[in-house]
Amino acid sequence: MSSDAPDAFDPGAGIAAEVETARIEQEMEQSYIDYAMSVIAGRALPDVRDGLKPVHRRILYAMHEAGVTARSSHRKSSSIVGETMGDYHPHGDSAIYDTLARMAQDFSMRYPLVDGQGNFGSVDGDPPAAMRYTEARMAPIAEELLEDIEMDTVDFQSNYDDRLEEPEVLPAAFPNLLVNGSSGIAVGMSTNIPPHNLGEVIDATVHLIEDPDATVEDLMEHVKGPDFPTGANIVGRNAIHKAYKTGRGRIRVRAEFEVEEDDRIVITELPFQQNKARLVERIADDVNEGKIEGIRDLRDESDRDGIRVVVELKRGANAEVVKNQLLEHHLESTFGVINLALVDGQPRVLTLKETLVEYLEHRREVVRRRSRSELEEKEERAHILEGRLTALEHVDDVVEVIRNSESRDDAKAALRGEHVVEVDGEPLPSFDFSEAQADHIVAMQLGSLTAMEAGEIESEYEDVQARIERLEAILEDPDELDAVVEDELLEIKDEYDDDRRTSIIEDTGTVTHEDLIAEEDVVVVVTEDDYIKRMPLDTFRAQHRGGKGIIGTELKEGDRVSSVYVASTHDYLLYFTNHGQVYQLKTYQVPEMSRTARGKSAVNLLDLDDGEEITAVVNTAEMESEEEKFLTMTTRNGYIKRTSVEKFQNIRSTGIIATKLDEDDALADVEVTDGTRDLILASRGGMAIRFAEEEVRAMGRSARGVRGIDLEGDDEVAAVAAVDPDRHQWVLTVTENGYGKRTDIDEYRRQSRNGKGLIDIKTNDRNGRVCELETVGPGDHLFVMSGEGQILRTPVEDLSTVGRNTMGVIVMELDAGDSVASVDVHFPSDGEGPEDEDGDDGDDASDAADGDTAGTE
Incomplete structure (x- = not known):
């Protein structure tokens, strides 16, 4: 191989040797933890010691x-x-x-x-x-x-x-964390500590000094709850107690407002951290969108003296309802307490007691270190004063030594005993001052050698010695240390304490939807095709009998009214159907509409099956009593049974079974009874039977019942009514063709059940079949509704009292092809009397003119 060839790459050489291999997951995790702790400790969370x-x-x-x-x-x-x-x-x-x-x-x-x-x-x-x-x-x-x-x-x-x-x-001379509170969002955690009243917090801290075993409940005798700078009201104490005992809680804060007599609501304090301008804007938006009704004007009259938002109400508006609407949407907020703070650099959720304990430990350490620092200072001062006093006792010798020294350093050395000063070969007295004392003596002015100055030095020395003794006692005795902490806290309280701004009011429950609905009597109309709606009762003023009434609902083609009843918007109603099912609904859940509106499909409110129709409605207000109550049900085929109202406590949205029915039978009517009354069953053919309620034993919901009346031919039960022995009553009967009569109840003698009964009313071509039988008393109003949607309201006493087995008189004038669909009885609270609005002169000259002729049994 050539010697010029490049060397092979060595991964362990050069810069590569400084590179460390790491898994990216571990590096990201550790880096994120480091970042999180930096945010937690260095930016977002308060220290428990100074808040x-x-x-x-x-x-x-x-x-x-x-x-x-x-x-x-x-x-x-x-x-x-x-x-x-x-x-x-x-x-x-x-x-x-x-x-x-x-x-x-x-x-x-x-x-x-x-x-x-x-x-x-x-x-x-x-x-x-x-x-x-x-x-x-x-x-x-x-x-x-x-x-x-x-x-x-x-x-x-x-x-x-x-x-x-x-x-x-x-x-931190006071517990600032609780006094001013704190809020912040860190990584993976947040804190939200409410502010408190300074005096209350200091009182609790002092109590904890005196009784270290005090519980959160003991401390709450002093700290009533958060005290927000904007005032307002805290609703209930349970949430406060939970927050103080666990460090977490949700406190409801409600604005301070007053409903004034001149139809306006004035808001003077807002929940903490609520934006006033945004509040006014949101209220205005809800008024414009129809979510809040009854407000005529909205003004912000706030100034430097405080908040004042005025809500003007419309004439006739229910101030209580408007108030509850404002409370639900705008005037209440929730303050989520998270008492999270740094303790020794670590985040901890603290209880009220733990917060004060941590503060007290800090404050004790501060006083301890301050006392130690002051003690060192006082001891140094005492040492100097001791030197000065010694120098004054030997003032002549000290002056002689200093005057005969060659330099300042020689004088200091002589005073320290490190050098002997001689005069004419004779040594001057030597001293044993410390370096600090010698420095101070040399620097003294001649004016400090006077007798008066000496007295002042002696006085100061005594004061310094007394202070040293006090400081030593503080450092040696924990009780003395706590006494200093306590005294200083009370001094802060005397200087800065003020009155509580936030009130604590009893929790009457959250605002429910019911609170937003005005409590008023309404007329509810249900049709055969299951359309339902409600209208204010005062829509229908009382008329004399014999009128046509006024339109009560618009019907689609082929539909007819099946029932009408009067109830309060806050009443719970039980809806019984022909299939023997029962459903529960609040009256206000029925949509409010005008007289000429069709209504809303009941299927949206009640889970009705095909062919299932509402045949009876019971107001649960009638069931509220200390005495046992029963729901007495009767079927078309003449069966009757009683079931305790306790069996109807938990009604599902899909309904529950109210009674067992034969295949060809249907539920006809339901009445609330107490087990001691007489019952009257009426048939469509004009028969009625009266018997004691106790003849019908109490049964379960799934029972069919026993025979109540022996029906002939195709006759069927129309209604059941209960006799109230404590009220003067009549039996009121209304027929399909708009005729009816009022008869003394005594004319219906008691019989045994399952008899044929007595003739109640003639059911000929003029009258038609019986539609309803009710027991009524003085002052009751009769609501009669026709199948075509006309409603007539008339006092029952407008109907003459006649005998049983008679033809009756005209109650409601009906158009051709129309008939009475439903009847309800209501006792008006306003004592409203009849108004002759229908053109009827109110002078029904004689019963004979209406065909009111007595018959025989």
């Missing part, structure tokens, strides 16, 4: 070093930012200025640490003015965080370029 992040600490320390204290004049924010960035925090001026501005905002900090001058932003989300326009200085309470920092109370570390030193933590 500050590095940027806050550096700003305050830079102001301290520059002399921008509470006693100095304000300085341009740009100057403070520049010094902080240049000396301690090389992360950009915008981040530093944003932090400085926040420390000056009284709506962000419970106790602002910076006294700002100029525009530092607003609760409306306005940004601060540029740093060249604003000025700042330390707030007095911020100086308490830095107090005694020169006395070796905390450790220092080199700044980013090793030119200067900065404190690792501030002495």
Whole structure:
């Protein structure tokens, strides 16, 4: 091989020897961990000891070093930012200025640490003015965080370029972490600590000093809960207790507002960190979109004295409903507590007690180091004073020695006993002063040799000795140390304590959808094709009997009304169907529509099968009682049964079985009873039977029941009614052709069940078959609805009282081909009387004119 050939490549030589082989997964993992810990410890999380992040600490320390204290004049924010960035925090001026501005905002900090001058932003989300326009200085309470920092109370570390030193933590004369709170997002974790009242936190800290075994519950006797700078209300105490006991919790914060008598709601305090301008804008948007009804005007009347947002209500609007709508969407927020802070450089979630324990350990160390530093200083001073006193006792000899020394150094050496001064060959007295004492004596002025000066030195020496004894006691006795910590905390409290801003109110539950619906009586209409809707009850004013009523619903071709009933929007209703199923629905879930609207398909609200129709509706308000209640059901074929209402407590969205039915049978009607009443079953053929409820034993939901009435031919059951022994009642019967009658209940004698009963009403061609039978009392109103959608509301007492087995009188005038579809009875709360709006003069001259003639059994 030629000697000129290049050498073979050696991977172990040259630069390649410095390359290390590593798996990329491991390198990425370690690098990311290093980055995460840098963010956690160096930027995002506060230290449990002083409650500050590095940027806050550096700003305050830079102001301290520059002399921008509470006693100095304000300085341009740009100057403070520049010094902080240049000396301690090389992360950009915008981040530093944003932090400085926040420390000056009284709506962000419970106790602002910076006294700002100029525009530092607003609760409306306005940004601060540029740093060249604003000025700042330390707030007095911020100086308490830095107090005694020169006395070796905390450790220092080199700044980013090793030119200067900065404190690792501030002495912090009060528990700033809890007092001002903190928030931040690190890598993989975040912190969100609410602010608190200074006096309450200090009281809890003092309590913990006096009772180290105190529990979180004990400390909560002092710390009632967070105290936000914007005030407002915390709803409930359970979430506070959980947050303090575990370090995590979700606290509901509600705005402070008042519903005034002149139809307006005035908001005066907002939840912490809520943007007022954005709040007003979102409320206005919801009003414009129809999500919130009843608001006429919205104004922001806030000024420097505080927040004032006025919500003007429309005339007749329900203030309670509007209030609940605002609460659900705008006036409540959740503050998620994550009490995460750095403890010995490691992130930890802390309980209330652990937070205070960590602070107390820091504060004890600060006082200990300060006492040790002061003790060294006092001991040095005492040593000097001892030398001065000795010098004064031998003042003539000391002066003679100094005067006859050849130089200052010779004089110091002579005073230290290292050199003998002679005068005329005779040695002068020698002394045994220390170097420090000798230096001080040589530097003394002649004026300090007076008797008065000597007395002052002796007095000072006594004071210094007393202070030394006190400092030694503090360092040797933990109780004395704690007493100092406690006294200093109470001094801070006396200086800066103020009243709590945030109130804590009882938790009455979250605002539900029901709270957003005005409670009012409504008329609900259901058609055979399962269209359903509700209308306000006052849409239908009472008329005299015999009128046509007014339109109650628009029907599609071929559809007819199947039922009508009156209920409150807050009532739970049980819907029973011809298939023997029962469903549950809140009245307000039925869509509200106008009289001329068709309604919404009930299939969207109730899981009905094909051919399944609603035949009875029961209001659960009738079932609420300390006494046992029953649902008494009857079928078309005459079966009847009672089932305890307890069997209907958990009704699924798909419904549950209410009763077993024969193949050719259907559920006809349902009534709420109490086990002690008489029941009246009415047939479509005009028969009625009255018997004791106790004749029908209580059964389960899957039972068919027992015979209630013996029907003839193709007759079938129309209705069941219960007799209330505590109320004067009549039996009201209405037929398909709009006729009806009111009869004393005593005319229906009690029989045994499964009889044929008595004739209730003539069911001839004029009357038609029986549509409904109800037991009614004085003041009740009758709602009659025709198949074509007409509704008539009339007082039952408009119907003359007649005997059983009669023809009855006209109740509702029907168009040709129309018939009565449903009847309901309601007792109005307003005592509304009849209004003759239908053209009827109200003078039905005689029962005979209406064909009201008595018959015989």
